[in-house]
Amino acid sequence: MFLIMGNEKVKVDTAFLSDDEQAVSGFDKNGKRLVILEGVNFENVWLEDDRGQRLDFPKKPDTNQEIEELKIQVQTLTESLSELSKKTSQENSDEIIRQDITETTNGMDI
Incomplete structure (x- = not known):
């Protein structure tokens, strides 16, 4: 899956939305954090599957x-x-x- 951030696209294995829904973290298959975004604007940030379909962010x-x-x-x-x-x-x-x-x-x- 991919974490889309405006014009940037980062491949992640998992991504979680914080409890307060203000931050998103993306991780690789080994659990290493690849990206953390705080103060997320969900018009510019979303998750996509390999086919380009938007996915809901799971809660941590x-x-x-x-x-x-x-x-x-x-x-x-x-x-x-x-x-x-x-x-x-x-x-x-x-x-x-x-x-x-x-x-x-x-x-x-x-």
Whole structure:
């Protein structure tokens, strides 16, 4: 997509409108800020897709909300990992017991 600023055109991967709708920031795919415009006049500044169609500026995500969502994801992943670890540990214990029984019965004269 492109950030259009009057006669200038800058390729950006993402662009955000500030909460107060007075500034626009454009970023490359690595998150590096390419441009920041303050006191934006939206008659001269807009976003376009690769086909030249105007796009609405997304609002910058709420950082606190993102952090809370990531905390929930980390907690869920930690719980899943713990359950998987317990399951794997139990399966390994069961396999060791089966091996001990097999070795014991193989050594017995029946």
